[in-house]
Amino acid sequence: MSILAMGLALAIRQSNGKVLVESYRWMTALWQPSIDHTLIMSQAANQELQAQVAELQYQNRELKKLLGFSDQILPDGLPAPVIGRSADHWWQQLTLARGSLQQVKPGDVVMAPGGLVGRVQQVTPHTSRILLISDPTSRVGVMVSRSRHMGVMRGSGSQTAILEFFDKNPKVEVGDNVVTSGLSSLYPAGLVVGKVRAINLDASPAPQAQVDLTAPLGLMEWGLIYSYVPAPTLTP
Amino acid sequence: MFQHLPLPLRQPVSGLITALSGILATLAPWIRGPGLELAGLTPDWPLIWVVAWSVRRSVWEGAVAGLTLGFLQDALTSSRPTHALELAIVGILTARLQKQRYVQEDFISVALIVFGMVVIAETLMALQWTLFSAATLNTPTLSSLGSELGDAPRSLASIWLTHQKNTLISAILSSLWAPVLYLPLSACWDPQDAKKAK
Numbered sequence: 001m002s003i004l005a006m007g008l009a010l011a012i013r014q015s016n017g018k019v020l021v022e023s024y025r026w027m028t029a030l031w032q033p034s035i036d037h038t039l040i041m042s043q044a045a046n047q048e049l050q051a052q053v054a055e056l057q058y059q060n061r062e063l064k065k066l067l068g069f070s071d072q073i074l075p076d077g078l079p080a081p082v083i084g085r086s087a088d089h090w091w092q093q094l095t096l097a098r099g100s101l102q103q104v105k106p107g108d109v110v111m112a113p114g115g116l117v118g119r120v121q122q123v124t125p126h127t128s129r130i131l132l133i134s135d136p137t138s139r140v141g142v143m144v145s146r147s148r149h150m151g152v153m154r155g156s157g158s159q160t161a162i163l164e165f166f167d168k169n170p171k172v173e174v175g176d177n178v179v180t181s182g183l184s185s186l187y188p189a190g191l192v193v194g195k196v197r198a199i200n201l202d203a204s205p206a207p208q209a210q211v212d213l214t215a216p217l218g219l220m221e222w223g224l225i226y227s228y229v230p231a232p233t234l235t236p
Numbered sequence: 237m238f239q240h241l242p243l244p245l246r247q248p249v250s251g252l253i254t255a256l257s258g259i260l261a262t263l264a265p266w267i268r269g270p271g272l273e274l275a276g277l278t279p280d281w282p283l284i285w286v287v288a289w290s291v292r293r294s295v296w297e298g299a300v301a302g303l304t305l306g307f308l309q310d311a312l313t314s315s316r317p318t319h320a321l322e323l324a325i326v327g328i329l330t331a332r333l334q335k336q337r338y339v340q341e342d343f344i345s346v347a348l349i350v351f352g353m354v355v356i357a358e359t360l361m362a363l364q365w366t367l368f369s370a371a372t373l374n375t376p377t378l379s380s381l382g383s384e385l386g387d388a389p390r391s392l393a394s395i396w397l398t399h400q401k402n403t404l405i406s407a408i409l410s411s412l413w414a415p416v417l418y419l420p421l422s423a424c425w426d427p428q429d430a431k432k433a434k
Contacts, residue, residue, distance in 0.1 A: 083266070084263075084266030084267070085265070085266055085268055085278075086265070086313065087263075087265045087266055087309060087313050088309060088312075088313040088319065089277050089358075089398075089402040090361060090365070090398065090402070091313050091314060093313065095266065136390045136391075136394045136395075137389070137390055156394065156397075157394075157401075158276070218276060
C-alpha cells in the first residue's frame, strides 16, 4: 500500500504535478472570475469614444473662440446626490441634496451621465426639486441632430418620451440622436436628450417619434446641476 | 401599549407618535427599495396612514387627518391639483364604512379598504387634472419658468393613461404593504379607542 502511495507521488512529481494542478483548477473553477471579453472590448471602445468626444469638444471650443462665437458654454456642474424620488405618482420629480446655499436657483439645468435630466423647479437652503423631462407636463424644444429638424418633446411618465415635429415631413430615422434645440428657452442648445426609437409620420396633429431618453432616470444616484438663466420667452 | 407609562405622559407620547408617523408616511414615497417599487411606483403611504387612522374613528377625525396629510403631500409635490381633497374623502369614506359590522379579521379588511380607496383617490386626482387641463387649454403658454405646474397642461389621453397605470399598480402595492403601517399604528392607538368605546 505504502509502495503504491509513494509510487503515485513519485509519478506526480515526475510529471511536475500536472494532475494536482489540473484538479485544483477544476475544483476552484467555481470561484474563478469569468472574463467577459465583449464587456471589456466595449468598455475600451467606450473610453476611446469619450476621449474622441473630449478632443472634439476642445477643438470645437477653440474654433468657436477663433470665430468670436458667443454661446452659453456651460461652466462646471455642481454634483448633487439624489435623496428622493417623486412623492406622488402623478409627478416625475427628483430631490437633490444641494440648494440655494450652494447657489442653486430655479431654472438651473440638471444633467446626468447619459444626458439631460430636467430643471430645477424649487429650492430650499439644502435641497432642490427637479422636474424631470419624463414628466407629462414637461416640454423641451429639441431637434434631430443629423437633419436639424425641430420639434417639441413631452414626457410620458416613463423612459420614453414623445417628440412632435413642427415639420409635416421631417427627415428622421430610427436611431437618430435627439438634442435640445436653439429655440428651447428653458434649456441651453446642444444637450444630448435621447435616441429615436420609433416614428409615426401619420400621427394626427403632427408627425411624432418615440424617443428613448439616454439618461437612466430611474437609476440616477447623482446629478450635475448647471447654473443657467433661461432666455426670456417671447410673449405675443 | 402605554399602560406602563404614567398617566399624564400617555397622551403626549401617543400624540407625538401619531404626528411623527404621519410625517414619515408623507416622506416615505421618496424612498425606493426592494419590494417597494413596481414599474416606478411606490405604495401610497399617506393614503395607507389615513385609512389606518380613520378605520375606527369618526367622520370628522378622518376628514381632518386626510386634509392634514393632503396638505403635507401638496407641499412636497405640487399644490395644484391638491391631494387634500382625495385624502379627506378617503378619510370620510373609511370612517363611514363601519368595518366592524361587516368584516372581522383586521388587517385583511384594511388591505381591502386600502385597495378600494386607492382607486377612488386616483380617480379624484385624474378628474382634478382633467378639469385643470380644460381650464388652461386656452392659455397654451403658461409662465413656465419655475412654475409649480410644469411647462404645459397634460393632454387628456396622458391623464387617463397615467390614471389607469397608477390605479392598478398602486392599489396592489399599497394594499400589500398596508398591514406594515396599520398593525403598529393600531397597536399604539388601541388604548385610546378602548377608552372611547367605554
